[in-house]
Amino acid sequence: MTIRVLLADDQPLVRVGLRALAEADGEMEVVAEAGNGVELLELARQTHPDVVVADVRMPVMDGLEATRRLAGDPELAHTRIIILTTFEVDEYVFEALRAGASGFLLKDEEPTELLRAIRVVAAGESLLSPSVTRKLVETFAARPAVLSPNLGLLRELTEREREVVALVGSGLSNDEVAARLTMSPATARTHVSRAMGKLGARDRAQLVVFAYETGLVAPGRGGS
Numbered sequence: 001m002t003i004r005v006l007l008a009d010d011q012p013l014v015r016v017g018l019r020a021l022a023e024a025d026g027e028m029e030v031v032a033e034a035g036n037g038v039e040l041l042e043l044a045r046q047t048h049p050d051v052v053v054a055d056v057r058m059p060v061m062d063g064l065e066a067t068r069r070l071a072g073d074p075e076l077a078h079t080r081i082i083i084l085t086t087f088e089v090d091e092y093v094f095e096a097l098r099a100g101a102s103g104f105l106l107k108d109e110e111p112t113e114l115l116r117a118i119r120v121v122a123a124g125e126s127l128l129s130p131s132v133t134r135k136l137v138e139t140f141a142a143r144p145a146v147l148s149p150n151l152g153l154l155r156e157l158t159e160r161e162r163e164v165v166a167l168v169g170s171g172l173s174n175d176e177v178a179a180r181l182t183m184s185p186a187t188a189r190t191h192v193s194r195a196m197g198k199l200g201a202r203d204r205a206q207l208v209v210f211a212y213e214t215g216l217v218a219p220g221r222g223g224s
Helices: 012-024 037-047 063-071 090-099 111-122 130-141 151-156 159-169 174-181 185-199 204-213
Strands: 003-008 028-034 051-055 080-085 103-106
Touching: 003 012, 003 037, 003 111, 012 028, 012 111, 028 037, 037 051, 037 063, 051 063, 051 111, 063 080, 063 090, 080 090, 080 111, 090 103, 090 204, 103 111, 151 185, 159 174, 159 185, 159 204, 174 185, 185 204
Parallel strands: 003 028, 003 051, 051 080, 080 103
Antiparallel strands: none
16 A cells, blocks of 8 residues: 655645655656645645645754644644654754654654654654664653653553553553563553554543653663
8 A cells, every 4th residue: 555645845846756766666646745744734635645744944944843833734634753863852843742742853864764753753653663662762861851741641540551652651562561570472562552542642642741741661771
């Protein structure tokens, strides 16, 4: 099945390169290009792409606000968002995940990594590899935590689900969670899915945000 992609970046040359890369893959179709966040939203509502690849910094409306609005649009519930950024803008990355992005890519990644990312996100997974998640958690664990106002949601989780969400937030994959808690990978996936449902998480990426904000991942525990 062809993956429908929308590209958003204020630099035309960047969009040309991304389009050439995606369309050369043979399994992807670039349905639209946007130069700012407002265009991104308009074109997303017209074309209903499977995946949006958006620069976090764009004029008129940045990728962060566009992500928040897109993720909150019921008609675009199936659309997944990948944010392109540099690791120097950590705050934007974290806010993008909170807003509903399925993950992010650094702009200096290898081109093949973008294609892999689009496939991963289109399949319904989040683009947060264990190594990238650990970096993200470590970065924010070093800063004063701003606890989520949704601490009450912790009571909705069983003790086992809390353990699973904490491990996901620490950067572990489902297989690693299963090994750590001595359960099957299928059981780990079930716990992750149930936790997402109870927390209203759009995808796995938001479990990481929830784990950090509610203190399930404490400073120094990322990737432990």
